[in-house]
Amino acid sequence: MSATDSPSAPPSPTPVSLAEVGQYSCGLTLVFVLASTCWVLLPYTGDLFVALVFLMAIVLAGTWWNRGPVLMMAVVSALVWNYFFIPPQFTLHIDKPQDMVMFSLFFVVALSMGHLITRLRAREATLAQHHQEREHLLELKHRAELLAESERLHRTLLDSVAHELKTPIAIIRTALDGLGQGNPYAKEIETANRRLQRIVESFLEMTRVESEALEPQPDWCEIGDVLHAATKPIQEELAAHPLLITGTTDLPLLRLDSRLLAQVLGNLLHNATRYAPAGTHIEIAASLAGSTLELRVRDHGPGLPLGAEDQLFEKFYRAPDSPAGGTGLGLAIARGLMRAMKGDIEAHTHPTGGAEFVLHLPVKTRSAA
Template identity: 70%
Template sequence: MFAALVFLLAIVLAGTRWNRSAVLTMAVASALVWNFIFVPPRFTLHIESPQDVVMFVMFFIVALSMGHLTTRLREREAALERHHQEREQLLAEKHRAELLAEAETLHRTLLDSVSHELKTPISIIRTAIDGLGTENPFAREIETANRRLQRIVENFLEITRVESEAVKPRPEWCEATDVLDQATRTLKRELGAHPLKVSGFADLPLLMLDSRLLAQAVSNVLHNATLYAPMGTPIELSATLADEQLEVRVRDHGPGLPEDVDDRVFEKFYRTPGSPAGGTGLGLAISRGLMRALKGDITVRNHPEGGAEFTLHLPVKIRQSPEP
């Protein structure tokens, strides 16, 4: 009887370490070994006494049951431990996400506050520049620096609006040339060094879209082209319409994009290697944010004939001309 208890103890201990199949195999083997060594006639698997048969069957059943229950208990403990670890991991990830969200909110609030605070001194500088007159040799330098600072502030304000999903499109019927005029109005100085070749805008029908947001997205891409295109090289701006899908393309004749850049140019604060000094890396990120707010998108590729080509895709409604 003592030997049977030793075998059962071994099965219980095995159940705390091994898997179910190994423990059940050990239970069967223990019953056979116990029968072979301790049940008369010894050193055979034959059992003569009915009482020994009953004892063997009971030992076999108890061994299987204890092995099964011990293994099941261990598996449940392991499952509870995994659940506890997963819960701790989820709580840690939630806490980390909350910290990141708070940091991002603080970041946007800070940018918004600083940008708003800078608008007043920029306006004062602008007024002072007008008072200096065009004859002052430093007036043009101050005006250029002020325009650059104003654009940076506007970009900070706009990226804050885009990230906070405060951009609400207000589509209305307009002509594509309105978008063209708005996009180029603030870039006259920058485009003065680059002949602008425009095509397609005057041929389009009335479109239902938010001309202000689209013009701002186009303007940022145009400004980016003026930064990277060599002085005196043309910038091409074209518009096409097919199946209620408007495509506005901006192509420069600069060096193009590195092969490993792709969509990273639309990431916030990203600047390609060798970028000219003075940029913020926000213009293209704002353009993508605006286009997605308009249910469109913006893509970029290297043109087969050289330079970078940005394409703004936008679904639009078309006002059909009445039949004569």
């Protein structure tokens, strides 16, 4: 019988547990009690009734107990029925052929009952387990969907806020162009508008960096293109600071998110133009060590406040005597972006004066690809 054992049954051959031992003894007791009761009733009922009572007990036991105890009950009650109830009593010997048949039938029915019922229960248990697993998966999926939904909402909100803030700035810009360059008041408005634009963009970028809605999209690029993209939006500010660029021409193609890196460099350069006196150089040095790109941006300004080398990457940090008109977000964004790209940024005062920012970024290079 055990050869037809269902493969879907859970791995059950565990060592006999305490509960199972209890079931074995209960089974024996039950058979004993039923046998005694039927022994008393035998003159009124006949031995077939006893067989039915035993069968019923096995079926009932099967619905609650494990396979072992039920099969044991089947065997024991068959033997008890034979020994005590089938004539001639008190022997395992059977006289009449029909009693012989009855006994065999009882034995087979009892055994298959026990087996079928326990197998049914095993299958039920597996089903329940599957159900539970599916519930669990559904719950996980639901949670992921919720998360994606909230992220999308966040992004939509950010987009709409960005649109609302940028539109008036764009309108002012276009209107100023219409006014022409001659008017000194218009020039002031333009300066203020540019500043406003920077602030708005910084806040939006900071939000984006913090919401982790930022996914770097690396592609092959030329470091020269990155520098071009970084310097283009701040051409006016950079006009007063000649750029000294070294090491970029020796670099192979690099795989990185050029837009994000350009933004980091743009922020650093803009920072440098604000702190370093007009006319001083800003130096950019690029080098590649293994698969790490190193970029150094150095100005010839007053250098960094002592002990603030790490603090200055914090949000809203403003150096003690920094010029008015900064948000204190530029460097925090720079660090956020670098970390989003699995790189990092640090700062120190150069031994010969001026602030130096060092960027490290893991990149794939062309030859290594």
